[in-house]
Amino acid sequence: MASTIALATKHGKLAQIAPAFACLPDWGLTLAEIDTDEFGTFSGEIPRTLSPRDAAIAKARAGAEFLGTDYGLASEGSIGSHPQMPWVTSDHELLALVCVSKDFVIVESYLSAEIRAHKEVVNEQTDLELLVTRLDLPTHGANILFSQDNETVIHKGIHDPEIFVAELRKLLSSPVENIRVESDFRAMSSPSRQKNISACAEKLVKRISTTCLSCNEIGWGKVGYEFGLPCSGCGQLVASVPHSEKFGCVACDYSEVISRGQDSIDPARCDFCNP
Ligand SMILES: [Zn+2]
Ligand SMILES: [Zn+2]
Incomplete structure (x- = not known):
């Protein structure tokens, strides 16, 4: 009996998750392109109100509902200090598979210190070339944030070092305040995170097979x-x-x-x- 799983994603995670599912011929993944940002974003403009586990489950349910499938799948990543080594930044990936008709949830997780993560406040003294290296542009993406008229403005997913440096120079000579940069952790901007999502998918597939x-x-x-x-x-x-x-x-x-x-x-x- 073949089952279709709705994969709820806005940020193109199919490429990281589909290869693991290739060894489950009875299961097919279909993209449910819902706005998963409503459950919270990395850059904070939409706060995350649910725990990562509950957010992954809620997204998976929303995807299944959107496509009318019995199974929904969604991922949620948290980048922060490592639980055993607080001085190390780590990526904690979760994948939740929800079965609507039988009302069960399988959650698998993967913890890795292999994540490109950097954030820094930018001023006239900042070495912008060094910043490019630390953020690993253009392989990884970066966000530029600043305050303008008491609001935070975010430019997400910048990969091109020249555009990045030019944008910062322009901002530094403008009246905007509180300029800072950070790694863009959305899956399509973070190859190091992509690897961790793939590893988590391998674990989930093993779990589904057992x-x-x-x-x-x-x-x-x-x-x-x-x-x-x-x-x-x-x-x-x-x-x-x-x-x-x-x-x-x-x-x-x-x-x-x-x-x-x-x-x-x-x-x-x-x-x-x-x-
Ligand atoms: Zn003792
Ligand atoms: Zn049982």
């Missing part, structure tokens, strides 16, 4: 962790360390808990021995 042993529904996979391991020094239970991975089904209650092969933790990680 079925539940109990009910045979698609989407079996890791849903979380079970926590709590004793310290090998003092014996106290440290609640923040996971001992097992939990796998579950999107449609029924069946789950499996698989040990990570550790029965105690080093005192260096213990809240009591090493507070």
